[in-house]
Amino acid sequence: MEEPVDRPVSKVEGGDGRPAIPSTRSPKSAGMAASQMPMATSLLILLLVMLGGAASSPSGEDLVAELETLRSQSPSGVIHLDDRFVSRFLTSAAVPRPYSLLIFFDAAQLRSKPELHLPHLHSEFALLSASFAAHHRKDDASSSSSSSHRLFFCDIEFGESQHSYALFGVSSLPHARLVPASARSLRDDSIPMDQSDFSRGAESMADFVEAKAKIPLGGPILRPPPISPRQALFLLAGLLISAPFLVRRVLAGDTLIHDRRLWMALALFVYFFGVSGTMHNIIRNMPMFLPDRNNPDRLIFFFQGSGMQLGAEGFAVGFLYMVVGLVLAFATHALAGWKSVSAQRGFMLVGMLVAYWAVSKVISLDNWKTGYSIHAFWPNSWRKLVDRNMAPRIEKTSLLALLQLETGHGMVSEAHSEQMNSSSPHRKTFPPQQGSGEDETTPPHDYKIRRHEPSSLSSSLAISVAVLAQD
């Protein structure tokens, strides 16, 4: 089924499943040779490397100590791995290792892509690491024996360690992997993190760690407060000091807030903000637009289906809403004071054209998006008359598309209005079609498709009724 807005994944896989990031971005593809090899060969090489490394490999304790020093060097406790470290701590270390690693795959060149949220996810990852370290500091200090509890947080940058990317077989970002202590093959034995585990940031990553590595976080994620106590103190002090001055000016009545134009602009802005569905975009984390799946060069600005909207779409329609109102307000309140009659006339003409265009645009967009056909209810005798004589003419001249005649009387299907109501305040519980930003949870049927086929729906209902009637 089509999932129009899921958390975007830069999955540009080639046919053979090789990672596409290097092929699109960087010309040198040292790691690709390895990844292109058949599985068995790479495994063999891996084994060889491991065997070769085992001879000279340091003991597990040393590695742990080394990792700990590395960890202490970074403020958040995330160890930065490169090819050398990967081979040292993972491929060449004796299995089972006395530690497991959670690796976040980063790519400097993809950080600028907003839809991947890489910087955000990386900071969440760092938060998780810091919180984990904070909650487990005591454990580490007291008992070094609990080797299964040793988890280190690492990240790998694509540009400098493409070889490791190939070893893990990572082909899409964002990606994170847990390498358990007993993992032999990095590609097969490590556990990748699902999209759903990224969805809620550090909290869901912690859930993943708890579920897969069996290591509880031991407390909540420690997020830094938005305002540090010192800043808060400063703010408070500033407020206290300025309060008498402010109060005096307010009482004197000559501040900015006594300007009604400011309030008017503010009110209009809030209205625009609300009516364009911006809250929806914020809560659901909607992008401004989407690339078209069928044609990557095109962008989708308008999403069909009323349960969801894209950012640009909301603003566009909000703008249309506003334009009409503002034109009307201008014509009502300011235009009469103009001196030149022709200017008045000209403005009114333009204004009415714009308003007409905006209203009809919104109506047609709404009909397209929701699939409702709004029609009037005429007395039956009129309709017969119209059907017989003037149906084609009316259809052509239908003003603002408001006189859509009831054609197939197939519209009244209850199941249809049932779906329609799913976004209206009438429904109590509804299928989790866009479950709080986790779009994976969309049930495997699609409302939007069905909504636009009322006839097929009602026929399906008819079929089922027929089936039942046979029973």
Added chain:
Amino acid sequence: YSGWLRAGEPIDESETLAKSSSGSRLPSLRVLPCLIPPSMAASSETKGEGTLRKAFGGVLGFFILLLIGALAFSIRLFSVIKYESVIHEFDPYFNYRVTQFLTKNGIYDFWNWFDDRTWYPLGRVIGGTVYPGLTLTAGSIWWLLNNLNIPLSVETVCVFTAPIFSANASWATYLLTKEVKGTGAGLTAAALLAMVPSYISRSVAGSYDNEAVAIFALIFTFYLYTKTLNTGSLFYATLNALSYFYMVCSWGGYTFIINLIPMHVLLCIVTGRYSPRLYIAYAPLVVLGTLLASLVPVVGFNAVMTSEHFASFLVFIILHVVALVYYIKGILSPKMFKVAMTLVVTVGIAVCCAVLAILIALVASSPTKGWSGRSLSLLDPTYASKYIPIIASVSEHQPPTWPSYFMDINVLAFLVPAGIVACFLPVSDASLFMVLYITTSVYFSGVMVRLMLVLAPAACIMSGIALSEAFDVFTRSIKLQLPKLFESPGVSALNAFCSDMNFKSGDIDSTQDEVVKVDNKAATDKSETAPKERPSKKNRKKEKEIVETTIKKPLKTKRLLVLPLEASAVAILLLIILGAFYVVHCVWAAAEAYSAPSIVLTSHSHDGLHVFDDFREAYAWLRHNTDVDDKVASWWDYGYQTTAMANRTVIVDNNTWNNTHIATVGTAMSSPEKPAWEIFNSLDVKYVLVVFGGLVGYPSDDINKFLWMVRIGGGVFPHIREPDYLRDGQYRIDAQATPTMLNCLMYKLSYYRFVETDGKGFDRVRRTEIGKKHFKLTHFEEVFTTHHWMVRIYKLKPPKNRIRGKLKKSKTNSKTNPSNSKRHSNLRKNPWQ
């Protein structure tokens, strides 16, 4: 001059009145007052003319209002006409049940009612947890009608309560808008509100819910508040508190009022609009309103304890400080005042800080900072989706998209900006209040779609103002220029003069508010014994302003303030088309979108109408075929209906007060059969009810809600994990589904024997063949499935007996007649049962 103003005022009012209905008769009438020079305007003749026209306008307005009421009532009857006179949806069934109890047992029993039919084994104190406004209203209507020997059933009264109150709401809208912008705007707004789809959606006949009554109470409270603001009368202030009390009785949304009005007061203070009228409007409301609100059991001490109410108290204190400052300002000389000012400001700030600190300390000591989850999700919109799945799961708590606005307030969305602008030209206390109302409600409606209901009245009022002002300008342009086309230049000059006068009277209308204010001020000044020679800076300024405007006005209005004739005509035409589209849309929405009772479903197809009455079939079966004390488990959506229609005890219902209990049911539904059976058995459950739409394509069935059960269950019982039910992040029930999904109770109960219907097991909602087709139930047995398979009822099998032989016997018994509901009484041979 001001005497002339007074005389001019009613004329203007009746004009607007008449305009909104029919403008044909008026031009001849209108010339008359214009012809009379201002000096003569105060004469008795004009007064008689004015009162006549005022009376005419009043009668016309009254009839228009009657028609609006009839419209508001009748547009909501589609559900009765298309379906039947039946209670809708979920919550109304609970309200209906409570009303029945009230009418049967009287108010005291209702007040003390402990309901043991829900939330088994916990029960629920109905009297203390329900907003009694709606029930008491409908109950007293029923009582009144019965005493008048009109024997209506309780159900009928309940069905028609909402339409009746929407008529009341449209009248209240008229009153409120009249206070803000005059009669014309009031009538327009009332007409718009009578058919606004957003309100229709909650108040069609049969939708017997709190909101139906509460919107009326909300608007009426706002009306009384603005009325008090405009008049400064304590009488209205007291009424306002009573109306607020009714609102508190009716709906949890009263917190909107108790936050909006303080915000308005604060805004008035901050923008320097403090007046004694403001004090009279606000202080009694807080004192009386809070006392009254705490009488309602469900609110009780929350009225002073929770953060939702703190704003009102804070503003109450600030208002007193400001009132004191103004008072001192009045009695002291400027120099003395400055000294006193610094003193008061420092003391006041110190007191404020102390109070604030105490408040913050109090609030911070509670875990949710004293806010309820729903209010928090309004302040921080992402709160609910993160932390409270049970709030996030409800579809009416989703944020709306732009089509929702277009669906629910339709073309009003276009008109509101013009209304906002009109409210600022000129700005008065009342219009400022409306602006605040629309901005807050539009923000809240953006957070959750159900609050669109609160936005609707504000949008109607704003659009009413915008439309009325636009019509005012355009019709004036036509009216004044039309004669010019036909008449000689001399007459047109006269007309121009008339128009000057006319316009002036219009202008005066807008400044009238100002004048009244000054009058008031003068009156208060006179009553005070303080030296009158030194009015404050502000007073002087204002007086100067008035003088200036009175001087300026004749100069300003020399020119004709009109728009081109033909353009105005076209604009009026366009506005009328816009209004016509609104009407068409509203009627369509009322008829097609919002009238479905959702308890009876219909479907039109080429071979006629099909009715799906499975829900009532299932509830009737439960009522007639199960023991009266049997417990029925289902997802919480169907709790109210089960108790009301089947009269059986349920485990959870739509009053989602106990998350753990709901999570228990969710966990049972998401567990395999055996653990599920154990959970249900521990709750004494006899029957499990699932709603299944796969056969007929009914999309809001339990399988589609299932992920929420998993989420809510997993929130309390961590062994239920959502990813276990998802294949690669996708929710599916076909062959690709996870084994956990295919083995959970919900899947099994929904799809048991489903393959027998068409041989393939094709699910019409999910549009796929189901993953596991042939399976047997070990711990449950099917006892009833409705005609279209929409509701399936299962019985928990009795616990396994230790006597092997007997068990086998019963097993073979059940094999020979598999799941035939009629023959299940045969199985009751188990001696241990």
